Structure formats: C-alpha cells, structure tokens
Amino acid sequence: MDAADRPSGGRLLREWRRRRNLSQLELASGAAVSARHLSFIETGRARPSREMVLHLADRLDVPLRERNRLLLAAGHAPLFGEHGLDDAEMAAVRDALDRFLAAHDPYPALVVDRHWDLVRANGALGLLTAGADPALLAPPANALRVALHPDGMAPRIVNLAEWSGHLLHRLRRQHAVTGDTRLRDLHDELATYPGVDAGDDRGAGTADPAAILLPLRLRHPDGELSLLSTVTVFGTALDVTLSELTVEAFYPADDATARILRDHSTRR
Structure with a gap:
C-alpha cells in the first residue's frame, strides 16, 4: 500500500467511533474534548498528539494491536510491544x-x-x-x-x-x-x-x-x-x-x- 493510500489517524479514529455506534458529540462528551476539535482530528485538519490518540482509543475500547496502528497512522511510534509466546x-x-x-x-x-x-x-x-x-x-x-x-x-x-x-x-x-x-x-x-x-x-x-x-x-x-x-x-x-x-x-x-x-x- 502506498503512503498516499494509507488511512490517516483521524480516519481510523472515525472508523472506530462508528464501529462503536457513537456520534462525534457522544465521543467528545465522554472523552472531555470539544466536538470541534474531534471533528478537526477526524477530517485531518488537526494532527492528534500521542496522548490524544491513546485517550480516544481508550474511550473507544480499541484493542492494543489497533492502538499501535492508530499511533503509526497519526505519525507516532507504537507503544505496545508484541512478543512471541516462546520469547x-x-x-x-x-x-x-x-x-x-x-x-x-x-x-x-x-x-x-x-x-x-x-x-x-x-x-x-x-x-x-x-x-x-x-x-x-x-x-x-x-x-x-x-x-x-x-x-x-x-x-x-x-x-x-x-x-x-x-x-x-x-x-x-x-x-x-x-x-x-x-x-x-x-x-x-x-x-x-x-x-x-x-x-x-x-x-x-x-x-x-x-x-x-x-x-x-x-x-x-x-x-x-x-x-x-x-x-x-x-x-x-x-x-x-x-x-x-x-x-x-x-x-x-x-x-x-x-x-x-x-x-x-x-x-x-
């Protein structure tokens, strides 16, 4: 997949919000962020900080594997390690x-x-x-x-x-x-x-x-x-x-x- 085809962090967050059947207002209210700022993140007008990505991912109950993907898409390093069971x-x-x-x-x-x-x-x-x-x-x-x-x-x-x-x-x-x-x-x-x-x-x-x-x-x-x-x-x-x-x-x-x-x- 070319870099231009990779989903942005905002797009992935929007997909997770919709998967959880939440409106922007509901997520913004539950996460204590402004609906305007969340809209800017989802549309790519604002680049979310690492802390914001993790905060929203926590509110959306995103699995750890997908949290790493969200971080990468938003331009941040992955946080959670992945080891083989035999490591x-x-x-x-x-x-x-x-x-x-x-x-x-x-x-x-x-x-x-x-x-x-x-x-x-x-x-x-x-x-x-x-x-x-x-x-x-x-x-x-x-x-x-x-x-x-x-x-x-x-x-x-x-x-x-x-x-x-x-x-x-x-x-x-x-x-x-x-x-x-x-x-x-x-x-x-x-x-x-x-x-x-x-x-x-x-x-x-x-x-x-x-x-x-x-x-x-x-x-x-x-x-x-x-x-x-x-x-x-x-x-x-x-x-x-x-x-x-x-x-x-x-x-x-x-x-x-x-x-x-x-x-x-x-x-x-």
Whole structure:
C-alpha cells in the first residue's frame, strides 16, 4: 500500500467511533474534548498528539494491536510491544499458562490466540477431539473449526445447533470489538457447515431461554459428557500477544461426566 493510500489517524479514529455506534458529540462528551476539535482530528485538519490518540482509543475500547496502528497512522511510534509466546520475555506467562493447564487436568482446557488458533492445551482435551480428522488437528489447529467441522467434533455434539449458535455469537461479538476481517471470514465459513445454527445477536441460537448455563453435550463410548465452560483473559496485559490470548476451561456439569473424565485421565 502506498503512503498516499494509507488511512490517516483521524480516519481510523472515525472508523472506530462508528464501529462503536457513537456520534462525534457522544465521543467528545465522554472523552472531555470539544466536538470541534474531534471533528478537526477526524477530517485531518488537526494532527492528534500521542496522548490524544491513546485517550480516544481508550474511550473507544480499541484493542492494543489497533492502538499501535492508530499511533503509526497519526505519525507516532507504537507503544505496545508484541512478543512471541516462546520469547524469553514471556517466560512468566508460559509458566502461568502451563501451571493452570496442568492443575485443571483431568478437565479439558485450552489456550487460543485472537483467531482461535490453538496455542496450548492439556492432555484432557484429547477426550473432546477424539475421532476428529488429524488434518484438522495439525498445527495451527483452529479450535472453532475443529469443533464445528463435519470431520471434527460436530458429529459427536448432541446439541450442535445450540452450541454452534453460542460459538458463532461469540465470534460475531469478537469481530465487532476488534474489526478483524479474519474473524468475519471464519464466521462465514463456519456458518456453512452442516447442522450449524448461526443464531442471532440476542444469544445462542435455539438454546433454552430458561436454562442457567449452556453445556457442551458430547457423545462418548462411556456415556454422554455434559461440560460447562469458563473464559479467562489477562486483564492487565500491556503486550499485544498477551492481550489476545484466551483460556477456555471446561468443567463437568454432572457426576457422570466427572467420573468419565477421571477415568480417562488414569488411562492416559
């Protein structure tokens, strides 16, 4: 892309404001800046300072990766580092993740990046992915593709419509927050799979509105598994990579599932 074709900092801020469904007046009021000055920034008549870019990005809840892009577009150096998980600087993060995954065993847990590619997992995850096409599990395995592909977990998911609706709802929300087109493309791909229910923006497809939680119900030779999931992120991340990691941990929803998971652990 030629320099002349690159979006300005003001244009990117305007795109984020519109993505958040805010008017100039609403953003200006919430950020305690004049609407006139914000208009000048968005139209390129005023060059925002580094502090102003970060202030507006914070009000707009812009992800760290995109904050760096905003800074560059406005003529400033990026602020947030981006390290690979295997870098020396990330040793404490790797240790924390590995400790959590090991402690959560015999229950399944996994770590994914911003595109839902699998980064780490404990041994119990194999109970969920058993029977999936090895090609789907080859790195970089995509957790959502493994779950919903007809050659993946989908044939074993008892409540496929409800579970797929839940996953695609999460994916739409993630795309709305980040603006990442790869997430939109992944959503559109998954929505074409047999048995997948994309649901709507109100929630998880055809899930029972009276239910407390939506379990993942999975067929298993020893009996049906019923699993609840929790999602964890690093709340104080100042590194781009770290801010985009998500830990998903599954827990048994009933005693029968807990027994099967324990028994599977002893056979590994």
